[in-house]
Amino acid sequence: MQNAPHIPLPSRLPDVGTTIFTVMSSLAQECQAVNLGQGFPDFVGDPTLPELVHQAMLNGHNQYPPMAGVLGLREAISLKTQQLYGHAYDPVHEVTVTAGATQALLTAVLALTEPGDDVVVLEPCYDSYIPAIQMAGCRPIRVPLDAQTFRPDFDKIRQAITLRTRLLIINTPHNPSGTCWTAEEMNELANILSDTSVMVLSDEVYEHMVYDKHAHQSVVRHPELRSRSLVVSSFGKTFHVTGWKVGYVLGPQALMSEFRKIHQFNVFTVNTPMQMGLSTYLGNPKPYLELPLFYEEKRNHLRQGLQSMPFELLPCEGTYFQCVRYKTQDWHQAPEHDADFCIWLTRKVGVTAIPMSAFYTSPTRSQVIRFCFAKQLKTLDEALHRMRQYLAS
Ligand code: PMP
Numbered sequence: 001m002q003n004a005p006h007i008p009l010p011s012r013l014p015d016v017g018t019t020i021f022t023v024m025s026s027l028a029q030e031c032q033a034v035n036l037g038q039g040f041p042d043f044v045g046d047p048t049l050p051e052l053v054h055q056a057m058l059n060g061h062n063q064y065p066p067m068a069g070v071l072g073l074r075e076a077i078s079l080k081t082q083q084l085y086g087h088a089y090d091p092v093h094e095v096t097v098t099a100g101a102t103q104a105l106l107t108a109v110l111a112l113t114e115p116g117d118d119v120v121v122l123e124p125c126y127d128s129y130i131p132a133i134q135m136a137g138c139r140p141i142r143v144p145l146d147a148q149t150f151r152p153d154f155d156k157i158r159q160a161i162t163l164r165t166r167l168l169i170i171n172t173p174h175n176p177s178g179t180c181w182t183a184e185e186m187n188e189l190a191n192i193l194s195d196t197s198v199m200v201l202s203d204e205v206y207e208h209m210v211y212d213k214h215a216h217q218s219v220v221r222h223p224e225l226r227s228r229s230l231v232v233s234s235f236g237k238t239f240h241v242t243g244w245k246v247g248y249v250l251g252p253q254a255l256m257s258e259f260r261k262i263h264q265f266n267v268f269t270v271n272t273p274m275q276m277g278l279s280t281y282l283g284n285p286k287p288y289l290e291l292p293l294f295y296e297e298k299r300n301h302l303r304q305g306l307q308s309m310p311f312e313l314l315p316c317e318g319t320y321f322q323c324v325r326y327k328t329q330d331w332h333q334a335p336e337h338d339a340d341f342c343i344w345l346t347r348k349v350g351v352t353a354i355p356m357s358a359f360y361t362s363p364t365r366s367q368v369i370r371f372c373f374a375k376q377l378k379t380l381d382e383a384l385h386r387m388r389q390y391l392a393s
C-alpha cells in the first residue's frame with residue numbers, strides 16, 4: 001500500500017464520527033445480541049410491492065425517470081395527502097420524490113438557507129439534522145424539548161427565534177421519544193411564526209405510526225404552517241422497506257422550485273422501478289391505514305413485557321420506538337451513562353438499544369434508552385427473556 005502524502009485534510013464535519021445506529025448494529029452483530037437498536041423491521045412486508053417493482057423492471061422501466069419523480073407516483077402521493085390531511089399539492093410543481101428522507105432533509109436545508117443563517121432544532125433530534133445544518137454553513141440553534149415529557153416548550157422556541165432565524169426543523173411523530181404533536185401545539189407554533197419569515201422543515205416520516213386512535217397532526221392540515229413548510233416522508237417506514245431509500249417532499253411551488261434546484265445536482269432523480277411499483281401500490285390505502293393497529297400490537301407486547309422490569313416506561317404515542325428510564329442500581333450496578341449502558345446491555349445481556357444522549361449534540365446526562373419494536377413478536381420475546389434472565393441471575 002502506498003503511503004498518502006501528508007495533505008492536511010479539511011473537514012466539514014470535524015466533530016462527527018460514525019452514526020450511533022451503525023455502531024450499535026455492528027456491536028449487536030458481533031455479540032449476537034437481539035438488535036432492538038437501529039430502527040428497521042426484521043420481517044418481510046407485503047410481497048405485492050416487490051412484485052410490482054419486479055414487474056416494472058421486466059416491463060422495461062429502467063431508464064431515468066423525470067427529475068422530480070415518476071408523475072404517477074407524485075399524483076398518488078398528492079391524492080393520499082389530500083385524502084388524509086385535506087390539501088392537494090400540485091403533483092407537477094409541489095411534490096418531489098427523493099432518495100429517502102435523509103437526502104430530502106439535507107437537500108431541503110441547503111435549499112431553504114444561506115450560509116450564516118440560524119436554523120432552530122428541537123433537541124433531542126434525529127442525528128442527521130445538525131450535520132445537515134452545518135454542511136449548509138448555518139448555525140444550529142438548539143432548543144431543548146421538555147426534559148421529562150419531551151414535548152415542545154413554546155416559550156423557549158419563541159425566545160430562540162430572531163431576525164437571523166431562517167428555518168425551524170420539527171419532527172412528529174418524534175424520534176426518539178415517541179411523542180406526537182397535538183393540534184393545539186401546531187396552532188401555537190403557527191402563532192409564534194405568523195409575523196416572522198421563518199420557514200419550517202417538518203419531518204413526518206412516521207406519519208402512519210400514530211396510536212390509540214389519534215390523528216397525525218401534519219403541518220399540511222394547518223394553512224399558516226403549510227404555506228411556509230417543506231414536509232418530508234419516507235416509504236421506507238410506511239411499507240417496511242427501509243433499505244429501498246425512497247421518500248418524498250411536499251411544499252408550495254416557490255419553496256419546491258428551490259428544493260429541486262439542489263435536488264437535481266444532488267441525486268438528480270430516484271430509481272425508476274421502485275417508483276413505478278410504489279405508484280401502483282399507493283392506490284390501495286389499506287396497507288398504510290392498517291399500520292397503527294399493526295404496530296400497536298407490537299408496542300403493547302413490548303410494553304407489557306418491560307413493565308415487569310425495573311424500567312420507567314415513557315409514553316409511546318407514535319413511531320416504532322419505546323423509550324425507558326432505568327436506574328443503575330436496579331441493574332446490578334450497570335454503567336450510569338446511557339451510551340455505556342447500551343454497550344453493557346449488548347455485551348452482558350445480549351440486547352441492543354440506542355442511548356437517548358445520541359440524539360443530542362451537547363454532552364447530556366441521560367438515563368434513557370430507546371428500543372425499536374418494529375420486530376417479530378418472537379424477537380421481542382427473546383429480548384425480554386434475556387433481560388428477565390439477567391435480572392433473575
Ligand atoms: N427522519 C427520522 C426522524 C428518522 O427516524 C429517519 C429514519 N431513518 C429518517 C428521517 C430517515 O429516513 P430514510 O431512511 O428514509 O432516509
Ligand code: GLN
Nearest residue numbers: 019021022037038039175
Ligand atoms: N432512523 C433509524 C433510527 O432512528 C435509523 C436510520 C439510520 O440507520 N441512519 O434508528
